[in-house]
Amino acid sequence: MTAPQAPQAPKAPQHPVTRSFHGRDVVDNFEWLRNKESRETLDYLEAENAYTEAQTQHLQPLTDSVYREIKGRVKETDMSVPTRQGGWWYYGRTVEGKDYGISCRVAADPGQPWTPPEVPEDGTPLPGEQVLLDVNELAADHEFFSLGASSVTTSGRLLAYSFDTAGDERFELRVKDLVSGSLLDDHLTNVFYGAVWAGEEHIFYLRVDDAWRPHQVWRHKLGTEEAEDVLVYEETDERFNVGIGADRAERFLYIVTGSKTTSEFRVLELEDPEGRFRLLWEREDGVEYDVDYALVGGSEHWVVTHNATGPNYAVGTCPVDNVKPLRELDELVAPDDTRRVEGTDAYRDFMFLSYRSGGIGRLAVADLRSDEFGPFRELEFDEELYSVGLSGNPEWDAPVVRISYTSFTQPAQVLDYNVAERTFTLLKEQQVEGGYNPHDYVAERIWATAVDGTQVPVSVVRRIERGVDKPAQPNPALLYGYGSYEHSTDPYFSVARLSLLDRGMVWACAHVRGGGEMGRLWYDNGKMMSKRNTFTDFIACADALVERGLTTYDQLVAEGGSAGGLLMGAVANLAPEKFAGILAIVPFVDQLTSILMPELPLTVTEWEEWGDPFHDPEAYDYIASYSPYENLEAKQYPNILAVTSLNDTRVLYVEPAKWIAKLRQTATGGTFLLKTEMSAGHGGVSGRYARWKQTAFEYAWVLDTAGAVER
Incomplete structure (x- = not known):
């Protein structure tokens, strides 16, 4: 009997084009894959899907098992x-x-x-x-469906909602009369996320430009045609995005314009929706601020979180009718090298302060009932590693505040906090079906030493074996990382993660520079011309796991998505020998090509995160030195699974498609798989069951690649 032949990896045709910038010529054999409408492109993506399916067919029983576990732990009704x-x-x-x-x-x-x-x-x-x-x-x-807005008027009579049926994040907006249950004739098309009511007659919404940048604020009056809508504001600087919102007191509407480093607010009394917005503080390069509205002793104040006086931000105040310059505000919270202020949330009688200290997000509260802002008092919790935040608090005069709490081992909790009595009431805890004992697991923080001596935090979660607090031998491990946009990966509970832990895997998160866990300078030292710190920090975290005996390089898989996918591609080039596999979700791996194209979604706004290679030869050379697609070499690579979506508008499918094609052409070893969801966007497939199946597939690949065994 003839043995079945192993599936053959697709070989992408080479159609070389030359990219020329700043006297640097680069030949790209796979740029043709950018043509989404081409039959050749679609056939190639389908061939890659078929190859991935064939290569992972042996994982189907494990995938099914993990899916059943995820589904079985969730309270579905x-x-x-x-x-x-x-x-x-x-x-x-x-x-x-x-x-x-x-x-x-x-x-x-x-x-x-x-x-x-x-x-x-x-x-x-x-x-x-x-x-x-x-x-x-x-x-x-619809094969794909996602809500973009769901906003009810104060009276509760009207609901504005928007939806996307392609995954490209272009929404239609409708209005529903909640008394009669019928849809109004109002129908807006090609709108962005969100919708803000002003009274019962006006809706403010956003539109995007050709580069998918929200750049316009529009006002719609109920009962009129879309063509009669009024353009309220347009942002012409391509570095800036625009947002619209209202405060909890329903006193003001806000137009917020912001780049990666600069912000600006305009305000309008909500009772006068057809009036003119007025500017609060004119934009100043490198200065970011956020505005809250508060009553102190009956007097209206602006409460402003800003970085005009320090990189970790401060909070200042001034009367609404006497706007002072940012640097002359009455100081409420001073800048502090050890505390990154993230913002305030004001209610009628009190105000919360959100900040980060010691790598953990924290909450404090102050009384507003006197003629002065009261001192902030921190809310305290028992665990070392946890996440806490305000959640679902639209009411201005609420005496209690809804708070969410979770950790790596604590299922999510919803609590009411009575500010006057300083008491918590547990309203709901995430139920893990089938039984769950948090004492079977341990979460801890270890520290890795970066190449420049910086101490990088690593969160580690694992199952405790037979009451022994330290693993008896190295275990398979998954190391997750992101490290961009000052995004912090805070502790969170995951029922899906239990399928890894219960099979003996260690799960770890590398809180690398470029994220925001350790303050604003942590972010600044992992962006622009310091971006390489993100990659070398991640490798140092992998080394720390191995040095502590938690895993070995042969058992270690790395995971990252979007900008974290750039991290995956970079470490694959820099230290392929330290990872058995790499899971890259919608990965930003052809970074240089993309941000040399100002017409693409997000490109110009990204120049303040990565540098501007379009105009600056130094930025071009620096990005070219680490961009994953540019730096593939003829060497052994880890096994790689890249997952993408055809309709993704944030990281285009072409990036992982080109990356996998070039890996096969260049690498001397490694198995490279590409899975493209043909009807999905940046967040992947829609529908919770489809998402669980996708996670189960990815985790089955991780378990197999790391050598984890069934239990």
């Missing part, structure tokens, strides 16, 4: 804790067998206005429930 807004409690429900959530509400009890209805254990509807949106019905005829 469930509901969120209701959030009060106006005279209603709003919440979401999920139903077993259905992919999407259901948005609902019930009327608030006038006798107990701040006590949320009790969440039924079986997830059944609350008495008097009104369904606002059943996303399953909206998505029924």
